[in-house]
Amino acid sequence: MDRNESKVLDSQETPGNQGIRVVLQILILLMLSVWVFWSEVVFMVQLVRNSSDMAHVAAMPVAIIVLILMRKKELLECITNGSRWGMVLILFGLFFFAAATWPFSYGYARDIALIPLWAGIIWTCGGKKLVKRSLPMLLLVFLSIPIGNRMYAALIIRPETYTIAATAKCVDVLPGIDISVSGTDIFYTSEHNQGAVALGESNRGARLLLCYAAIGVFVVFFRIRSLWRVLGVAVVATAVVFFCNFLRLYFWALIVILTNAEPVNSWPKNISTVISMLACYGICVFLCACKLRLFIEEESKVPHGEIETNHVLK
Amino acid sequence: MYSSRLIKTGKQTVCSVPFLLAAGLLVTAAVGLHPGLKAMSDYYGKKPIDLRISLDQFDPSRLPSLQQGWKYDFYSASEIDIGTVDYVHISFDNQDNTRKLKRAELFITYYNNPQDKVPHTPDVCSRQSGAIVEQMSVITFDVPEWGPNRSSVQARYLIIREKKYKMVDLYLFCVEGKFRYSRNQVRWVLGIPGNQYSYFSKIEAATVFPLNEDPALALETSKTILVEALPILVSEFFPAQEQLKRQE
Secondary structure, eight states: OOTTSOOSOOTTSOHHHHHHHHHHHHHHHHHHHHHHTHHHHHHHHHHHHHOGGGGGGGGHHHHHHHHHHHTHHHHHHTOOSOOTHHHHHHHHHHHHHHHTTTTSOOHHHHHHTHHHHHHHHHHHHHOHHHHHHTHHHHHHHHHHSOOOHHHHHHHTHHHHHHHHHHHHHHHHTSTTOEEEEETTEEEEEOSSOEEEESTTOTTTTSOSHHHHHHHHHHHHHHSOEEHHHHHHHHHHHHHHHHHHHHHHHHHHHHHHHHHTOOTTOSHHHHHHHHHHHHHHHHHHHHHHHOOOHHHHHHHHTSOTTOOOTTTEEO | OOOOSOSSSSSOOSOOHHHHHHHHHHHHHHHHHHHHHHHHHHHHOOEEOOOSSOGGGOOGGGOGGGSTTEEEEEEOOOHHHHTOSOEEEEEEEEOOTTSSOOEEEEEEEEEOOTTOOOOOOHHHHHHHTTOEEEEEEEEEEOOGGGOTTSOOEEEEEEEEEOSSOEEEEEEEEEETTEEESSHHHHHHHHHSSOOSEEOEEEEEEEEEEOTTSOTHHHHHHHHHHHHHHHHHIIIIISOOHHHHSOOO
16 A cells, blocks of 8 residues: 555544545546546447447446445445545546547547546545456446447457358358358358348457457456456456357357348347357356366355455455 | 645545545646647648659559569549549559469559548458458568668568459558558557658559469569569659658
8 A cells, every 4th residue: 555545544434434435536536537538428429329339338337336336345445545646547547548639549549548547536536455446347447438440340350250250160060051251241052042141230240249248347246256266267258258259140140041031130130149148148157156176275265255355356 | 744634624525635636637637638639739730741743653664573474554443432532553464374373453542631541451341342361460571772771661461362363462551751561550650740741651562363372472473563663652752751841
Protein backbone atom coordinates (compact mmCIF):
# COMPACT_ATOMS: atom_id res chain seq x y z
CA MET A 1 0.00 0.00 0.00
CA ASP A 2 1.44 3.39 -0.91
CA ARG A 3 2.45 5.95 1.67
CA ASN A 4 -0.40 8.28 0.90
CA GLU A 5 -3.07 5.70 1.18
CA SER A 6 -4.87 5.50 4.48
CA LYS A 7 -4.92 1.94 5.65
CA VAL A 8 -7.97 1.72 7.75
CA LEU A 9 -11.34 3.26 8.07
CA ASP A 10 -11.75 6.28 10.16
CA SER A 11 -12.73 5.15 13.62
CA GLN A 12 -15.89 7.24 13.44
CA GLU A 13 -16.99 5.72 10.15
CA THR A 14 -18.64 2.34 9.70
CA PRO A 15 -17.80 0.18 6.66
CA GLY A 16 -21.29 0.86 5.35
CA ASN A 17 -20.84 4.63 5.52
CA GLN A 18 -17.41 4.35 3.99
CA GLY A 19 -18.88 2.26 1.18
CA ILE A 20 -21.60 4.82 0.52
CA ARG A 21 -19.03 7.61 0.46
CA VAL A 22 -16.78 5.79 -1.98
CA VAL A 23 -19.68 4.75 -4.21
CA LEU A 24 -20.89 8.36 -4.31
CA GLN A 25 -17.42 9.63 -5.16
CA ILE A 26 -16.94 7.02 -7.85
CA LEU A 27 -20.36 7.72 -9.38
CA ILE A 28 -19.70 11.47 -9.50
CA LEU A 29 -16.29 10.97 -11.12
CA LEU A 30 -17.67 8.40 -13.56
CA MET A 31 -20.28 10.91 -14.68
CA LEU A 32 -17.59 13.52 -15.17
CA SER A 33 -15.53 11.03 -17.18
CA VAL A 34 -18.55 10.36 -19.40
CA TRP A 35 -18.72 14.12 -19.97
CA VAL A 36 -15.08 14.06 -21.14
CA PHE A 37 -15.75 11.05 -23.38
CA TRP A 38 -19.22 12.19 -24.44
CA SER A 39 -18.72 11.94 -28.23
CA GLU A 40 -17.09 8.51 -27.85
CA VAL A 41 -19.86 7.27 -25.57
CA VAL A 42 -22.55 8.46 -28.01
CA PHE A 43 -20.70 6.80 -30.89
CA MET A 44 -20.35 3.54 -28.94
CA VAL A 45 -24.03 3.52 -28.00
CA GLN A 46 -25.03 4.05 -31.63
CA LEU A 47 -22.67 1.32 -32.77
CA VAL A 48 -24.02 -1.09 -30.17
CA ARG A 49 -27.61 -0.33 -31.15
CA ASN A 50 -26.92 -0.94 -34.82
CA SER A 51 -24.69 -4.02 -34.57
CA SER A 52 -25.90 -7.43 -33.48
CA ASP A 53 -22.23 -8.27 -32.97
CA MET A 54 -22.19 -6.05 -29.90
CA ALA A 55 -25.68 -6.83 -28.59
CA HIS A 56 -24.14 -8.35 -25.45
CA VAL A 57 -23.13 -4.85 -24.37
CA ALA A 58 -26.77 -4.17 -23.50
CA ALA A 59 -26.49 -6.83 -20.78
CA MET A 60 -23.13 -5.63 -19.48
CA PRO A 61 -24.42 -3.08 -16.94
CA VAL A 62 -26.54 -5.83 -15.36
CA ALA A 63 -23.62 -8.28 -15.44
CA ILE A 64 -21.34 -5.72 -13.79
CA ILE A 65 -23.91 -4.93 -11.10
CA VAL A 66 -24.37 -8.67 -10.44
CA LEU A 67 -20.60 -9.13 -10.07
CA ILE A 68 -20.44 -6.16 -7.69
CA LEU A 69 -23.30 -7.54 -5.59
CA MET A 70 -21.74 -11.03 -5.55
CA ARG A 71 -18.51 -9.65 -4.07
CA LYS A 72 -19.99 -6.78 -2.11
CA LYS A 73 -18.50 -7.93 1.16
CA GLU A 74 -14.99 -8.32 -0.28
CA LEU A 75 -15.19 -4.95 -2.00
CA LEU A 76 -16.32 -3.21 1.19
CA GLU A 77 -13.56 -4.88 3.18
CA CYS A 78 -10.80 -3.50 1.03
CA ILE A 79 -12.02 0.08 0.78
CA THR A 80 -9.58 2.67 2.06
CA ASN A 81 -9.70 6.42 1.92
CA GLY A 82 -8.23 6.45 -1.56
CA SER A 83 -4.96 7.73 -2.85
CA ARG A 84 -3.52 10.51 -4.96
CA TRP A 85 -1.73 7.83 -6.96
CA GLY A 86 -5.02 7.21 -8.71
CA MET A 87 -4.53 10.62 -10.28
CA VAL A 88 -1.58 9.22 -12.18
CA LEU A 89 -3.84 6.68 -13.87
CA ILE A 90 -6.47 9.33 -14.54
CA LEU A 91 -3.82 11.56 -16.12
CA PHE A 92 -2.53 8.61 -18.14
CA GLY A 93 -6.06 7.89 -19.40
CA LEU A 94 -6.59 11.51 -20.39
CA PHE A 95 -3.19 11.69 -22.07
CA PHE A 96 -3.89 8.46 -23.94
CA PHE A 97 -7.26 9.82 -25.03
CA ALA A 98 -5.70 13.10 -26.15
CA ALA A 99 -2.89 11.40 -28.08
CA ALA A 100 -5.36 9.11 -29.82
CA THR A 101 -7.32 12.19 -30.89
CA TRP A 102 -4.43 14.40 -31.95
CA PRO A 103 -1.84 14.01 -33.45
CA PHE A 104 -2.82 10.38 -33.95
CA SER A 105 -6.32 9.36 -34.80
CA TYR A 106 -7.25 5.92 -33.48
CA GLY A 107 -10.89 5.65 -32.50
CA TYR A 108 -10.51 2.36 -30.62
CA ALA A 109 -7.54 3.67 -28.63
CA ARG A 110 -9.64 6.71 -27.69
CA ASP A 111 -12.39 4.43 -26.38
CA ILE A 112 -9.95 2.17 -24.55
CA ALA A 113 -8.61 5.19 -22.66
CA LEU A 114 -11.74 4.88 -20.52
CA ILE A 115 -10.29 1.79 -18.81
CA PRO A 116 -7.19 3.39 -17.17
CA LEU A 117 -9.27 6.46 -16.43
CA TRP A 118 -11.92 4.45 -14.59
CA ALA A 119 -9.27 2.38 -12.81
CA GLY A 120 -7.73 5.67 -11.70
CA ILE A 121 -11.07 6.91 -10.43
CA ILE A 122 -11.55 3.75 -8.36
CA TRP A 123 -8.00 4.03 -7.00
CA THR A 124 -8.47 7.69 -6.14
CA CYS A 125 -11.70 7.06 -4.26
CA GLY A 126 -11.28 3.59 -2.79
CA GLY A 127 -7.61 2.64 -2.90
CA LYS A 128 -5.38 0.26 -4.80
CA LYS A 129 -6.92 -2.92 -3.41
CA LEU A 130 -10.32 -1.84 -4.64
CA VAL A 131 -8.88 -1.48 -8.15
CA LYS A 132 -7.46 -4.99 -7.91
CA ARG A 133 -10.80 -6.42 -6.83
CA SER A 134 -12.62 -4.42 -9.51
CA LEU A 135 -10.54 -5.90 -12.33
CA PRO A 136 -13.25 -8.38 -13.42
CA MET A 137 -15.71 -5.53 -13.83
CA LEU A 138 -13.16 -3.44 -15.70
CA LEU A 139 -12.51 -6.44 -17.93
CA LEU A 140 -16.21 -6.58 -18.77
CA VAL A 141 -16.13 -2.87 -19.61
CA PHE A 142 -13.15 -3.54 -21.87
CA LEU A 143 -15.06 -6.30 -23.67
CA SER A 144 -18.00 -3.94 -24.13
CA ILE A 145 -16.00 -1.45 -26.16
CA PRO A 146 -16.73 -2.06 -29.83
CA ILE A 147 -13.81 -2.52 -32.21
CA GLY A 148 -14.04 -0.44 -35.39
CA ASN A 149 -15.21 -2.25 -38.51
CA ARG A 150 -12.01 -1.82 -40.51
CA MET A 151 -9.81 -2.86 -37.62
CA TYR A 152 -12.00 -5.84 -36.80
CA ALA A 153 -12.11 -6.95 -40.45
CA ALA A 154 -8.30 -6.93 -40.56
CA LEU A 155 -7.91 -8.70 -37.20
CA ILE A 156 -10.19 -11.61 -37.96
CA ILE A 157 -8.80 -12.68 -41.34
CA ARG A 158 -7.04 -15.76 -40.00
CA PRO A 159 -9.63 -16.93 -37.43
CA GLU A 160 -12.46 -16.39 -39.89
CA THR A 161 -10.66 -18.28 -42.65
CA TYR A 162 -9.93 -21.23 -40.35
CA THR A 163 -13.45 -21.26 -38.90
CA ILE A 164 -15.07 -21.30 -42.34
CA ALA A 165 -12.69 -24.02 -43.52
CA ALA A 166 -13.35 -26.13 -40.41
CA THR A 167 -17.11 -25.70 -40.71
CA ALA A 168 -17.01 -26.66 -44.39
CA LYS A 169 -14.99 -29.80 -43.61
CA CYS A 170 -17.26 -30.86 -40.74
CA VAL A 171 -20.43 -30.39 -42.76
CA ASP A 172 -18.88 -32.05 -45.81
CA VAL A 173 -18.51 -35.37 -43.96
CA LEU A 174 -22.28 -35.64 -43.60
CA PRO A 175 -23.76 -38.08 -46.16
CA GLY A 176 -25.28 -36.59 -49.29
CA ILE A 177 -23.93 -33.10 -48.77
CA ASP A 178 -21.25 -31.43 -50.87
CA ILE A 179 -19.66 -28.24 -49.62
CA SER A 180 -17.56 -25.64 -51.37
CA VAL A 181 -16.06 -22.43 -50.04
CA SER A 182 -15.71 -19.19 -51.94
CA GLY A 183 -14.22 -16.35 -49.98
CA THR A 184 -16.32 -16.12 -46.85
CA ASP A 185 -19.28 -17.92 -48.41
CA ILE A 186 -20.10 -21.59 -47.80
CA PHE A 187 -22.11 -23.21 -50.60
CA TYR A 188 -23.83 -26.57 -50.20
CA THR A 189 -25.47 -29.07 -52.50
CA SER A 190 -27.68 -31.74 -50.97
CA GLU A 191 -30.06 -34.27 -52.56
CA HIS A 192 -32.98 -31.89 -52.25
CA ASN A 193 -31.53 -28.46 -52.30
CA GLN A 194 -28.58 -26.19 -52.86
CA GLY A 195 -27.63 -22.74 -51.67
CA ALA A 196 -25.43 -20.70 -49.40
CA VAL A 197 -25.02 -20.67 -45.64
CA ALA A 198 -24.88 -17.56 -43.43
CA LEU A 199 -25.71 -15.09 -46.14
CA GLY A 200 -26.23 -11.46 -45.26
CA GLU A 201 -23.90 -11.27 -42.29
CA SER A 202 -20.50 -9.61 -42.34
CA ASN A 203 -17.63 -11.31 -40.50
CA ARG A 204 -19.81 -14.41 -40.38
CA GLY A 205 -16.89 -16.66 -39.55
CA ALA A 206 -15.72 -14.63 -36.57
CA ARG A 207 -18.65 -12.91 -35.02
CA LEU A 208 -19.58 -12.47 -31.36
CA LEU A 209 -16.00 -13.17 -30.22
CA LEU A 210 -16.21 -10.41 -27.62
CA CYS A 211 -19.58 -11.76 -26.50
CA TYR A 212 -18.17 -15.25 -25.83
CA ALA A 213 -15.23 -13.70 -24.00
CA ALA A 214 -17.62 -11.63 -21.88
CA ILE A 215 -19.65 -14.73 -20.99
CA GLY A 216 -16.42 -16.45 -19.96
CA VAL A 217 -15.30 -13.54 -17.80
CA PHE A 218 -18.71 -13.35 -16.13
CA VAL A 219 -18.80 -17.08 -15.34
CA VAL A 220 -15.22 -17.22 -14.08
CA PHE A 221 -15.57 -14.21 -11.81
CA PHE A 222 -19.12 -14.92 -10.68
CA ARG A 223 -17.55 -16.51 -7.65
CA ILE A 224 -14.25 -15.81 -5.99
CA ARG A 225 -11.90 -18.50 -7.24
CA SER A 226 -8.28 -19.38 -6.70
CA LEU A 227 -5.75 -17.63 -8.88
CA TRP A 228 -4.67 -20.98 -10.32
CA ARG A 229 -8.16 -21.78 -11.45
CA VAL A 230 -8.59 -18.35 -13.04
CA LEU A 231 -5.24 -18.73 -14.80
CA GLY A 232 -6.21 -22.24 -15.92
CA VAL A 233 -9.41 -20.97 -17.51
CA ALA A 234 -7.58 -17.99 -19.01
CA VAL A 235 -5.12 -20.32 -20.76
CA VAL A 236 -7.92 -22.14 -22.58
CA ALA A 237 -10.14 -19.06 -22.98
CA THR A 238 -9.04 -18.27 -26.53
CA ALA A 239 -9.68 -21.85 -27.62
CA VAL A 240 -13.13 -21.78 -26.00
CA VAL A 241 -14.02 -18.52 -27.75
CA PHE A 242 -13.00 -19.85 -31.16
CA PHE A 243 -14.68 -23.21 -30.55
CA CYS A 244 -17.98 -21.49 -29.71
CA ASN A 245 -17.55 -19.30 -32.77
CA PHE A 246 -17.11 -22.47 -34.83
CA LEU A 247 -20.19 -24.05 -33.20
CA ARG A 248 -22.33 -21.09 -34.21
CA LEU A 249 -21.42 -21.34 -37.88
CA TYR A 250 -21.59 -25.14 -37.84
CA PHE A 251 -25.10 -25.24 -36.36
CA TRP A 252 -26.19 -22.42 -38.65
CA ALA A 253 -25.02 -24.47 -41.65
CA LEU A 254 -26.65 -27.65 -40.33
CA ILE A 255 -29.99 -25.98 -39.68
CA VAL A 256 -30.05 -24.30 -43.10
CA ILE A 257 -29.12 -27.51 -44.92
CA LEU A 258 -31.36 -29.90 -42.99
CA THR A 259 -34.45 -27.67 -42.96
CA ASN A 260 -34.01 -26.19 -46.43
CA ALA A 261 -34.44 -22.78 -44.84
CA GLU A 262 -34.32 -19.71 -47.04
CA PRO A 263 -30.83 -18.18 -46.95
CA VAL A 264 -32.11 -14.86 -45.65
CA ASN A 265 -34.20 -16.37 -42.84
CA SER A 266 -32.97 -15.14 -39.48
CA TRP A 267 -34.18 -18.01 -37.29
CA PRO A 268 -31.32 -20.43 -38.14
CA LYS A 269 -28.89 -17.69 -37.18
CA ASN A 270 -30.75 -16.93 -33.96
CA ILE A 271 -30.96 -20.58 -32.91
CA SER A 272 -27.30 -21.26 -33.68
CA THR A 273 -26.30 -18.11 -31.79
CA VAL A 274 -28.24 -19.20 -28.69
CA ILE A 275 -26.74 -22.71 -28.93
CA SER A 276 -23.21 -21.33 -29.17
CA MET A 277 -23.73 -18.94 -26.26
CA LEU A 278 -25.17 -21.71 -24.09
CA ALA A 279 -22.22 -23.89 -25.09
CA CYS A 280 -19.83 -21.11 -24.09
CA TYR A 281 -21.56 -20.79 -20.74
CA GLY A 282 -21.53 -24.56 -20.24
CA ILE A 283 -17.86 -24.97 -21.12
CA CYS A 284 -16.84 -22.14 -18.81
CA VAL A 285 -18.94 -23.55 -15.96
CA PHE A 286 -17.36 -26.97 -16.54
CA LEU A 287 -13.85 -25.51 -16.57
CA CYS A 288 -14.55 -23.64 -13.35
CA ALA A 289 -16.02 -26.71 -11.68
CA CYS A 290 -13.66 -29.48 -12.80
CA LYS A 291 -11.67 -30.93 -9.94
CA LEU A 292 -8.10 -30.83 -11.06
CA ARG A 293 -5.65 -31.80 -8.37
CA LEU A 294 -3.82 -28.50 -8.61
CA PHE A 295 -7.00 -26.52 -8.01
CA ILE A 296 -8.18 -28.75 -5.18
CA GLU A 297 -4.89 -28.37 -3.33
CA GLU A 298 -4.92 -24.63 -3.80
CA GLU A 299 -8.53 -24.20 -2.85
CA SER A 300 -8.32 -26.50 0.14
CA LYS A 301 -5.93 -24.01 1.73
CA VAL A 302 -8.68 -21.41 1.81
CA PRO A 303 -11.14 -22.00 4.63
CA HIS A 304 -14.72 -21.92 3.42
CA GLY A 305 -16.05 -18.37 3.18
CA GLU A 306 -12.67 -16.77 3.88
CA ILE A 307 -10.48 -14.89 1.49
CA GLU A 308 -6.77 -15.23 1.40
CA THR A 309 -5.24 -12.40 -0.51
CA ASN A 310 -2.02 -14.09 -1.54
CA HIS A 311 -3.62 -16.57 -3.90
CA VAL A 312 -7.16 -15.52 -4.51
CA LEU A 313 -8.04 -13.16 -7.33
CA LYS A 314 -11.06 -11.15 -6.37
CA MET B 1 2.31 14.24 6.47
CA TYR B 2 -0.21 14.14 3.76
CA SER B 3 -3.51 12.58 4.67
CA SER B 4 -6.11 12.00 2.03
CA ARG B 5 -8.87 11.73 4.56
CA LEU B 6 -10.53 14.98 5.16
CA ILE B 7 -11.50 18.38 4.08
CA LYS B 8 -13.59 18.76 7.18
CA THR B 9 -11.90 17.73 10.35
CA GLY B 10 -13.07 14.82 12.37
CA LYS B 11 -15.38 13.12 9.88
CA GLN B 12 -15.11 11.59 6.45
CA THR B 13 -16.91 13.54 3.79
CA VAL B 14 -17.54 12.97 0.14
CA CYS B 15 -15.14 15.81 -0.65
CA SER B 16 -11.73 14.32 0.15
CA VAL B 17 -8.67 15.96 -1.38
CA PRO B 18 -7.95 13.24 -4.02
CA PHE B 19 -11.60 13.28 -5.00
CA LEU B 20 -11.63 17.05 -5.44
CA LEU B 21 -8.39 16.94 -7.41
CA ALA B 22 -9.76 14.22 -9.70
CA ALA B 23 -13.06 16.04 -10.15
CA GLY B 24 -11.24 19.27 -10.96
CA LEU B 25 -9.04 17.48 -13.46
CA LEU B 26 -11.98 15.83 -15.19
CA VAL B 27 -13.99 19.06 -15.37
CA THR B 28 -10.95 20.83 -16.82
CA ALA B 29 -10.54 18.02 -19.36
CA ALA B 30 -14.23 18.06 -20.28
CA VAL B 31 -14.17 21.80 -20.86
CA GLY B 32 -10.73 22.34 -22.32
CA LEU B 33 -9.43 19.14 -23.89
CA HIS B 34 -11.46 19.11 -27.08
CA PRO B 35 -11.00 22.80 -27.94
CA GLY B 36 -7.32 22.51 -27.10
CA LEU B 37 -6.83 19.49 -29.33
CA LYS B 38 -8.77 21.14 -32.13
CA ALA B 39 -6.57 24.26 -31.88
CA MET B 40 -3.44 22.08 -32.04
CA SER B 41 -4.85 20.18 -34.97
CA ASP B 42 -5.71 23.39 -36.81
CA TYR B 43 -2.28 24.85 -36.24
CA TYR B 44 -0.15 21.77 -36.86
CA GLY B 45 -2.54 19.96 -39.20
CA LYS B 46 -1.05 18.72 -42.43
CA LYS B 47 -2.08 19.94 -45.85
CA PRO B 48 -2.52 18.00 -49.10
CA ILE B 49 0.23 17.93 -51.68
CA ASP B 50 -0.14 16.86 -55.29
CA LEU B 51 1.93 14.36 -57.20
CA ARG B 52 4.83 15.79 -59.16
CA ILE B 53 3.56 13.96 -62.25
CA SER B 54 0.16 12.38 -62.58
CA LEU B 55 0.18 8.61 -62.16
CA ASP B 56 -1.48 8.11 -65.53
CA GLN B 57 1.85 9.22 -67.00
CA PHE B 58 3.51 6.11 -65.60
CA ASP B 59 5.19 4.29 -68.46
CA PRO B 60 5.07 0.49 -68.06
CA SER B 61 7.77 0.06 -70.68
CA ARG B 62 10.24 1.38 -68.09
CA LEU B 63 9.98 -1.88 -66.16
CA PRO B 64 12.77 -3.88 -67.81
CA SER B 65 11.77 -7.31 -66.55
CA LEU B 66 8.37 -7.05 -68.21
CA GLN B 67 9.60 -6.06 -71.63
CA GLN B 68 10.05 -9.33 -73.47
CA GLY B 69 7.00 -11.49 -73.96
CA TRP B 70 4.64 -9.34 -71.89
CA LYS B 71 1.92 -7.09 -73.25
CA TYR B 72 0.59 -4.37 -71.01
CA ASP B 73 -2.76 -2.66 -70.82
CA PHE B 74 -4.26 0.03 -68.56
CA TYR B 75 -7.31 -0.79 -66.49
CA SER B 76 -9.81 1.62 -65.05
CA ALA B 77 -11.01 1.34 -61.44
CA SER B 78 -14.03 2.65 -59.60
CA GLU B 79 -12.90 5.95 -58.12
CA ILE B 80 -15.58 5.67 -55.44
CA ASP B 81 -14.32 2.24 -54.40
CA ILE B 82 -10.66 3.18 -54.25
CA GLY B 83 -11.35 6.65 -52.82
CA THR B 84 -9.11 8.63 -55.15
CA VAL B 85 -8.81 9.85 -58.72
CA ASP B 86 -5.01 9.51 -58.67
CA TYR B 87 -4.27 5.94 -59.62
CA VAL B 88 -2.82 3.70 -62.27
CA HIS B 89 -3.71 0.05 -62.79
CA ILE B 90 -1.62 -1.83 -65.32
CA SER B 91 -2.06 -5.42 -66.39
CA PHE B 92 0.80 -7.36 -67.97
CA ASP B 93 -0.30 -10.40 -69.98
CA ASN B 94 2.20 -13.05 -70.88
CA GLN B 95 2.29 -13.60 -74.64
CA ASP B 96 4.21 -16.83 -74.31
CA ASN B 97 1.70 -19.62 -73.66
CA THR B 98 4.40 -22.03 -72.57
CA ARG B 99 5.22 -19.91 -69.49
CA LYS B 100 3.64 -20.74 -66.18
CA LEU B 101 2.89 -17.15 -65.24
CA LYS B 102 0.01 -15.78 -67.27
CA ARG B 103 -0.58 -12.35 -65.83
CA ALA B 104 0.90 -9.74 -63.54
CA GLU B 105 -0.56 -6.47 -62.31
CA LEU B 106 0.70 -3.23 -60.87
CA PHE B 107 -1.84 -1.07 -59.04
CA ILE B 108 -0.84 2.27 -57.54
CA THR B 109 -3.19 4.65 -55.73
CA TYR B 110 -2.31 8.05 -54.27
CA TYR B 111 -4.06 9.93 -51.45
CA ASN B 112 -3.19 13.42 -50.26
CA ASN B 113 -6.18 14.60 -48.27
CA PRO B 114 -5.33 14.37 -44.55
CA GLN B 115 -8.94 13.30 -44.00
CA ASP B 116 -8.54 10.36 -46.42
CA LYS B 117 -9.03 7.00 -44.78
CA VAL B 118 -6.34 4.46 -45.43
CA PRO B 119 -8.09 2.08 -47.83
CA HIS B 120 -8.85 -1.55 -47.30
CA THR B 121 -6.06 -3.83 -48.32
CA PRO B 122 -6.27 -6.92 -50.59
CA ASP B 123 -6.24 -9.32 -47.63
CA VAL B 124 -9.59 -7.87 -46.56
CA CYS B 125 -11.12 -6.95 -49.95
CA SER B 126 -10.26 -10.12 -51.86
CA ARG B 127 -12.14 -12.30 -49.36
CA GLN B 128 -15.31 -10.31 -49.89
CA SER B 129 -15.10 -11.02 -53.60
CA GLY B 130 -14.83 -14.78 -53.12
CA ALA B 131 -11.09 -15.37 -52.73
CA ILE B 132 -9.38 -17.23 -49.91
CA VAL B 133 -6.26 -15.84 -48.28
CA GLU B 134 -3.96 -18.83 -47.94
CA GLN B 135 -0.90 -17.09 -46.59
CA MET B 136 -0.22 -13.77 -44.95
CA SER B 137 3.23 -12.63 -43.95
CA VAL B 138 5.78 -9.89 -44.44
CA ILE B 139 8.82 -10.02 -46.70
CA THR B 140 11.85 -7.77 -46.81
CA PHE B 141 13.75 -6.94 -49.95
CA ASP B 142 16.40 -4.50 -51.15
CA VAL B 143 16.03 -2.02 -53.96
CA PRO B 144 19.50 -2.05 -55.58
CA GLU B 145 18.93 1.23 -57.39
CA TRP B 146 18.86 3.08 -54.07
CA GLY B 147 22.27 1.77 -53.09
CA PRO B 148 23.37 0.46 -49.71
CA ASN B 149 22.52 3.60 -47.75
CA ARG B 150 18.79 3.21 -47.88
CA SER B 151 17.29 0.54 -45.68
CA SER B 152 15.41 -2.43 -46.98
CA VAL B 153 11.74 -2.26 -47.86
CA GLN B 154 9.09 -4.42 -46.20
CA ALA B 155 5.93 -5.48 -47.99
CA ARG B 156 2.90 -7.56 -47.05
CA TYR B 157 3.08 -10.93 -48.80
CA LEU B 158 -0.21 -12.67 -49.58
CA ILE B 159 -1.07 -15.85 -51.41
CA ILE B 160 -4.67 -15.57 -52.53
CA ARG B 161 -6.61 -18.47 -54.00
CA GLU B 162 -9.32 -17.78 -56.54
CA LYS B 163 -11.45 -20.49 -58.14
CA LYS B 164 -9.19 -21.15 -61.12
CA TYR B 165 -5.83 -19.71 -60.11
CA LYS B 166 -3.71 -18.42 -57.28
CA MET B 167 -2.04 -15.08 -56.92
CA VAL B 168 0.99 -13.72 -55.10
CA ASP B 169 0.12 -10.23 -53.96
CA LEU B 170 2.76 -7.91 -52.54
CA TYR B 171 1.67 -4.52 -51.31
CA LEU B 172 3.17 -1.69 -49.34
CA PHE B 173 2.49 1.94 -48.61
CA CYS B 174 4.68 4.93 -49.24
CA VAL B 175 3.71 7.49 -46.63
CA GLU B 176 5.48 10.85 -46.58
CA GLY B 177 8.48 9.14 -48.19
CA LYS B 178 8.58 6.23 -45.74
CA PHE B 179 7.65 2.67 -46.66
CA ARG B 180 5.20 0.79 -44.44
CA TYR B 181 3.24 -2.43 -44.90
CA SER B 182 0.14 -2.05 -42.73
CA ARG B 183 -2.70 0.43 -42.40
CA ASN B 184 -1.98 1.16 -38.76
CA GLN B 185 1.67 1.90 -39.53
CA VAL B 186 0.51 4.36 -42.17
CA ARG B 187 -1.85 6.05 -39.75
CA TRP B 188 0.97 6.31 -37.23
CA VAL B 189 3.30 8.05 -39.70
CA LEU B 190 0.51 10.37 -40.86
CA GLY B 191 -0.09 11.34 -37.23
CA ILE B 192 3.51 12.28 -36.41
CA PRO B 193 3.60 16.09 -36.38
CA GLY B 194 6.38 17.89 -38.20
CA ASN B 195 5.74 17.92 -41.90
CA GLN B 196 3.47 20.58 -43.33
CA TYR B 197 2.24 18.40 -46.16
CA SER B 198 1.25 14.77 -46.23
CA TYR B 199 0.42 12.03 -48.65
CA PHE B 200 0.34 8.28 -48.84
CA SER B 201 0.23 5.80 -51.66
CA LYS B 202 -0.57 2.11 -51.88
CA ILE B 203 1.62 0.17 -54.29
CA GLU B 204 0.50 -3.34 -55.11
CA ALA B 205 2.09 -5.92 -57.40
CA ALA B 206 0.24 -9.17 -58.04
CA THR B 207 1.22 -12.17 -60.16
CA VAL B 208 -1.16 -14.93 -61.13
CA PHE B 209 0.04 -18.55 -61.13
CA PRO B 210 -1.64 -21.95 -61.64
CA LEU B 211 -3.37 -23.64 -58.69
CA ASN B 212 -0.92 -26.49 -58.33
CA GLU B 213 2.29 -24.56 -58.88
CA ASP B 214 4.87 -23.35 -56.41
CA PRO B 215 4.50 -19.62 -55.68
CA ALA B 216 8.25 -18.92 -55.78
CA LEU B 217 8.35 -17.73 -59.39
CA ALA B 218 5.25 -15.55 -58.95
CA LEU B 219 6.75 -14.09 -55.77
CA GLU B 220 9.96 -13.27 -57.61
CA THR B 221 8.01 -11.57 -60.41
CA SER B 222 5.93 -9.46 -58.01
CA LYS B 223 9.04 -8.50 -56.10
CA THR B 224 10.85 -7.53 -59.32
CA ILE B 225 7.93 -5.31 -60.36
CA LEU B 226 8.14 -3.45 -57.05
CA VAL B 227 11.94 -3.22 -57.17
CA GLU B 228 11.74 -1.64 -60.61
CA ALA B 229 8.69 0.57 -60.01
CA LEU B 230 9.53 2.02 -56.59
CA PRO B 231 12.60 4.09 -57.63
CA ILE B 232 10.64 5.59 -60.53
CA LEU B 233 7.73 6.49 -58.28
CA VAL B 234 9.91 8.00 -55.56
CA SER B 235 12.19 9.99 -57.84
CA GLU B 236 9.65 11.23 -60.37
CA PHE B 237 6.09 10.97 -59.13
CA PHE B 238 5.78 11.25 -55.34
CA PRO B 239 6.55 14.62 -53.69
CA ALA B 240 10.16 14.98 -52.56
CA GLN B 241 10.97 15.05 -48.83
CA GLU B 242 11.94 18.72 -49.06
CA GLN B 243 8.52 19.62 -50.41
CA LEU B 244 6.82 18.15 -47.34
CA LYS B 245 8.68 20.14 -44.72
CA ARG B 246 7.10 22.97 -42.79
CA GLN B 247 8.03 26.42 -44.07
CA GLU B 248 9.19 28.62 -41.18
